[in-house]
Amino acid sequence: MRYCVGIDLGSTTTKAVILDDDGEILGRGITNSRSNYEVARDVSVSEALIDARFGLVRQALATQGDAGDDADGLLNQLEQGFRESQYRRQLGLLCKVLKRLASDLPAPIVVASGGGCHGIADAPTCGSGGDVAAPSTPWEAAETILTQMQAEAGELFTEGSSRKSDFFRDLAGGLYLGLAEGEARRSGVPYDQLVGLYDKAILEVENEPPTDEDFGQHMAAALSNMAGATGPLERAVARAADTPLEQAVCVGTGYGRATLPFEKEHIRSEILCHGLGAHAMFPGTRTVLDIGGQDTKAIQVDDRGIVTSFQMNDRCAAGCGRYLGYIADEMNLGLHELGPLACESKRPVKINSTCTVFAGAELRERLSLGEERADILAGLHRSIVLRAMSLLARSGGVDDEFTFTGGVAKNPAAVNALAKLVHENYGELTLNISPDSIYTGALGAALFAFRSLADDVEADAAADDSVAASTPLTTGGTP
């Protein structure tokens, strides 16, 4: 199967969307790898291909019709198992890298027997660390932490479990740092040293994109851990794995677009991609607001998704996604926890700072005055939306329908503040938010890729003196 891919190389995350030969969404992938755009592209496309293969498994199951009533439940179990296997593989990789980095540190004061990571796939095989009562080398301390993480890995992927993030960096980081505090006290290895080791190691780990081989292994691991009859699922997986996927056209957008070897005609501005992506998701869209990591974009589009006007923030990234990231760090919260907490506010505080760093200072000041965290957070969300309102006004206002995209559209407190302010300023109108809003730019890029493929087909057909049939453009699969 030939596919088109759109890649949005953003400042915080990189997203990929794959369309099949009918222009339908086949898969989506995302990574927060920021080390370099080439890796980010590979990781996001690999993730999107995994998602695409899951889609093919779903299709195969439906075609077979032998999975019984609970095909969705089976698929869900399969995916959880797959993610757990992926996570364990990355833990193994983390272990290897940590060991190598720890061995580069100055010689420890007390020499204890080295160890491996017990039970961790791909981990270095070493002697047992269990006979050392109080490990005193950084590696031994890290090993103890990783062993514990490995033991707890399954809990992250049980049915109904909630994860703060789907990124390995966040998942493993949260656990590692929590365990490192206790381990530092117990072993005497400085906490900062353990954190430093992790910070270095994670860069290498997240820069390793999953391979096709890994896909088969994780699938096998997931299937083997499933209870009950898995025959239909195994057949569906085999069919999906046998479907060849061949990339036809790739279009890049986002800040990294120029650093990658995309051909000039395969680079599209994220303004156009967000406009087209939003149009594809919600064809009635006339105004798009995208709040990404360091950009806020207000875009006006016509009834074909063609951009007619736009405004972007300039010189200052206050009011963008990174602002929320900074606030989350200041409050020692996960990014995903900010919005729900702010929604609990009964009496939002007015935050006046438009500068991210000053807002941090104001936040601490408010906390010291005894203000509730939820109230302060509600104020911060309102303050970033106010900045977006200014850009919207400058771009030509808000027309019905209004579509909110980008990572910040996932934040319920930002959405509430936006809905309220838009209503106050522009009256009643439809506000669209897709659960996949973070993929809007990548979807737009994928659609541009799809169109260029259709153009090529038409050109070829014209060259053959035959009449080219126009390919209908659909974006099914998107809510």
Add this chain to the structure above:
Amino acid sequence: MTPSDPSAHGGTSVTAAPAQKDDSQRQQKTMLAEHYHRLSQAESTGEKCVYTFVPGNLTELVRSFDLLPVLPEINALQSAMRGSSKDYISLAEKLGHSEDVCTYVKADVGMLRKGNVGPTGERLPDPDLLLLSYTGCFTFLKWFEILKEEYDCPVVMLHTPYQGDGVITDSMRKYVVDQIKQKVIPALEKVSGKAYDEERLREMLARSAKAEDDLVAVLESAKQTPSPIDSYFGGVYYIGPMFTAFRGTEAAVGYYQALRAEVEARAAAGQGPITPEGPMGEEKFRIVVEGPPNWTHFRQFWRMFSEEGAVVVASTYTKVGGVYDFGFRHDPDHPLETLADYCMGCYTNLNLPTRVDMISKYIEDYSADGLLINSVKSCNSFSAGQLMILREVEARTGRPGGFIESDLVDPRYFSEANIKNRLESYFQMIEQKRSGGAA
């Protein structure tokens, strides 16, 4: 307003290849260098100097007294192109000038405090007179207040009434002429020790009109497709002699004749503009630009257009020192009245509806794809009302508008990634609109 060398510029990214120039550009560079050299010798040769501003400058009158004009905005932008404005601005800020002050002013103050060494490396003379003609910019008033303190020299003020209603009335004209007669001419006589010679002024004004005809022919050559010139990045070279110290001189007449011949030859051959990177490739976009350029990253800025195949076919900035393409010419038969009309007719002295009319007409006459605004942080006289202009021009012409932001001479406000991103988005938006969404 009159860069002399696009290969010399400040900013962070340095371009290795030498900038390509056409003959007129080399000639203009020589003229400017000679003028700076003459200024540097003024104290020994005994020539007197008048500092004044570009919009509404009275160059013919000043030169009819054998006085040499010095234009601080030109010094500031020239310094920026040579990479020295950053240090000048830092020094001015150390002296207490706020971050929000016009960066031309700060670059000038910093240069002055560092010994008043001009852009060509030669020291500039102290002013014998500050001729404050503040057409369309009230910062000029404060600027010369600062210079008066620094130099302790006489100031003569020419107040140019704003064209609030979009017309020049007889009483407005009389008001300016009276000031020229009663204030400006006596001050120039005093500094030069020479009597006002109206005949000489008439001769100079006749030469101005001749050069203005050629300049307009050059600017209007951009109506052709492909345009043989870039009317913004190239345009700032073309307006150089006209807007600065040379209007009314034989040198300017010669320069504009040569320039016109050069451009007409290019037009006849169907060639596009020469950019610093070489001859322009295929013309894909025809743009009208409003607002001054950024000078600290001039070459990179130009490249962002030329690489995308975008040619600026008309710009408002090239009208800041005089609007000639709507028929105005200096008129030797009415020497003081024509100077008054010239001052009041400069672009920044026009009200916003007139500016909208003018830009909309450019878009139609030059078959442009749309209007792009470069909004400059530290220039209120340009930036005020720009969003209104953009929306109004979009509505009238139905062609898409774009908006970017930078600064005149403060390199800290040139964010290359942001500007490039917006420009590419703008050009792709035009392309998408053209192809009805298929692009």
